[in-house]
Amino acid sequence: MTYGDASKYIIRKHMNKDKRQRILEILRENNPHPETELNFSSPFELLVAVTLSAQATDVSVNKATDKLFPVANTAEAIYALGIDGLKTYIKTIGLYNNKAVNVIKACGILVEKYNGQVPEDREALESLPGVGRKTANVVLNTAFGWPTIAIDTHIFRVANRTKFAMGKNVDHVEQKMLKVVPTEFMVDVHHWFILHGRYTCLARKPRCGSCLIEDLCEFKEKVYPED
Numbered sequence: 001m002t003y004g005d006a007s008k009y010i011i012r013k014h015m016n017k018d019k020r021q022r023i024l025e026i027l028r029e030n031n032p033h034p035e036t037e038l039n040f041s042s043p044f045e046l047l048v049a050v051t052l053s054a055q056a057t058d059v060s061v062n063k064a065t066d067k068l069f070p071v072a073n074t075a076e077a078i079y080a081l082g083i084d085g086l087k088t089y090i091k092t093i094g095l096y097n098n099k100a101v102n103v104i105k106a107c108g109i110l111v112e113k114y115n116g117q118v119p120e121d122r123e124a125l126e127s128l129p130g131v132g133r134k135t136a137n138v139v140l141n142t143a144f145g146w147p148t149i150a151i152d153t154h155i156f157r158v159a160n161r162t163k164f165a166m167g168k169n170v171d172h173v174e175q176k177m178l179k180v181v182p183t184e185f186m187v188d189v190h191h192w193f194i195l196h197g198r199y200t201c202l203a204r205k206p207r208c209g210s211c212l213i214e215d216l217c218e219f220k221e222k223v224y225p226e227d
Contacts, residue, residue, distance in 0.1 A: 015163045015218055017180070023164065023213045024185045027192040030212055034191035036142050039065060043118040043143035044110075045073055050138045051103055051130045056094045064090045075116040079107035102130025120144050134170070137190075147186035149177045154197025155190060161201060163218040 037058040040046040045065070053061045068089040072078045078086060086100045093099065106128040110116055118139065119125060125136040137150035149155070151170040159165040159173050165180055167173035181189050200207050208214050208222040 014166060019216050019218075020164055020180055021182065023162070023216050024181070024189065024192075026212050026216075027196065028185065028188065031192065031195070034188050034195060036138070036191065037195075038062065039069075041069075042073065043120075043139060044075060044116075045069055046143050047106075047118050047125075047128075047131070047135070047139050048078070048103055050135045051106070052090060052093055052099055054095065054099070054130075054135075060093055064093055075107040075110040079104060079111055099130065105129040106131065118143065137174075141187065141190060145187060147183070149174055149181070149186070149190045151177070151190075152194060153203075154201075155193040157203060158193045158197045158201045161206070161217075161219045162213070 036046075038046065038049040038053060039062045040049050048068075049061055049065055052064065068078075068086075071089075072081055081089075081104075083100050083104050086104060087096060090096045090100060109128055110118065114124070120140070122136050122140060125131055125139060126133060134150045134152065137148040140146035141148045141150065151159075151174045155177075156167075156170055156173055159177060160167065165173055165176035167176050177189065178186075196213075197203075200211050206219070206223050208217075208219075209224045211217065214222070
């Protein structure tokens, strides 16, 4: 995943606490119960969907899993498909060869060590093939309600561009977000920022004129329809 050059957003001055609070309040007012756009009905389905979503869109993943999950939606069932069997369902997703190998290996471990269940444990999740910190954060947050923040390309961009939580890499942004986001917003903040980056604060041309937090955002090069 490419996160871009954060240096153009980073300056010495950081956004103040009151602005951050108001931004989060506005995002909550607009979307009180944000959800992932990946289709899933169990922690295992979410784990598979997030693993498949690396360098792929949620739309493409949903198209694949909408066919896969009715046939196989447990660790045992997907493991039984084998690598080639799984590929037939996910071949429209980028990097599907490597992803198929990782998902099958992960399913094998889940069956052998965890009775086919997704462990609610960061270390255990990150030990699974194809599962890094970001994927573990998504699963812990979305499936189990942990106050974790998974920094993807959208969150990285929004956090730096608005100056809400600036950092040179995803780890820096995550640690900054964990430090400055009040507890009451922690579970939902990563969904708000993902959706904001996906539909409003776009990478190439942000839609500042239709942005709910435009007056609070500290990005100096705002873009409007006439620009």
